[in-house]
Amino acid sequence: MRRYNLVFALLIIVLMSGCSTMNKLNPFPQHVYSSPSTNKATKSTTAYDPKTKPYKVLGVTYYPLKSASGYDEVGYASWYGSDFHGKKTATGEIYNMYGLTAAHKTLPLGTRVKVTNLANGRSAYLVVNDRGPFVRGRTIDLSYGAAKQLGSVNEGVIKVRITAVGTVPATVPAVNKTVVASASKAYHVRVGAYSQRSNAAKVHNQLKQAGYVYSRIRQVESNGRVLHVVQAGSYASRDQADRVLSRLKKAFPSSYITS
Incomplete structure (x- = not known):
């Protein structure tokens, strides 16, 4: 009997030793713990200066320069006039076609530039307060007043040198809805x-020389024929389009508005 008791005691000791070994290898076999913080994605936000905030026009996103320091470029300048007179610019200021301002795609708003007409040597000091021109091959859009000072009103498009010379305070930008009107x-x-x-x-060239710098040619197909449609511009409201149409009717009596 004592022999059986000894065997039983040894068996209990072995079993307890095995359980102890299992618990050391995996003390929590039924649960997996992880820190909640390891599963959360960290979001970072980028703050932009209002003068250099990225913006989107006609499906293209533009990233303005953070600084105009050292900017010196030769390119082509057009000008815009009565179609935008009295409307808000990208800085929120009201556009004055007789003032000395300009539109540029990437210079910080409020940049002061010296623009020189390379054909006649005349220069003007302008403030960038708007975005554009969104026409391929154009570098800067001048106000009517600036174009007049540079002697380029009749030419429409001229070759210029643009040099950044300073900056002035600029307000929070707002997208120019007249230029960026959605197609729909x-x-x-x-x-x-x-x-x-x-x-x-x-005809397109005549419109540009008359100040309709956002005029364009669209190619369409009608009844198996390819047509080249000339538009004087696209506008966010019917009233704006009506005013433009009334000015064009004398030279182009067959003009009309589409949407």
């Missing part, structure tokens, strides 16, 4: 449609 809500002033692109190009 815009009113287009259609001047004409031509089967020959060369004819459309002549």
Whole structure:
């Protein structure tokens, strides 16, 4: 009997030793713990200076320069006038076509620039208070007053040198809705449609020289024919389009508005 008791005692000791070993290898076999902080994604936000805040126009995002220091570029300048007179610029200021201002895609708002007409040597000091021009090949858009000082009103587009010379305070920018009108809500002033692109190009050039710097040529297909449609511009409201149409009717009596 004592022999059986001894065997039983040894068996209990072995079993207890095994449980102790299991607990050392995996003390919590039924639970997996992780720190909640390791599963949370950390979000970072970037604060932009209002003068250099990125913006989107016609599906393209533009990232302005953080500083205009050292900016010196040769490019092409157009000008914009009565179509935008009295409307808000990208800084929130009211555009005065007779003032000395300019629109630029990437210079910080409030940048003061010296613009020189390379054809005649005339210069003007302007303040960038708007965005644009959103036309391929154009570097800067001048106010009518600036174009007049540079002697480029009749030429429409000129080659210029743009040099940053300082800065002035600029307010929080707001997107220029006249220029950036979405295609689905815009009113287009259609001047004409031509089967020959060369004819459309002549009319397009006339519009640009008259100050309609956002005029364009669109190629469309109608009844199996390819037409080159000339538009004087796209506008956010019907009233704006009507005013432009009334000015164009004398030179282009067949003009009308589409949307």
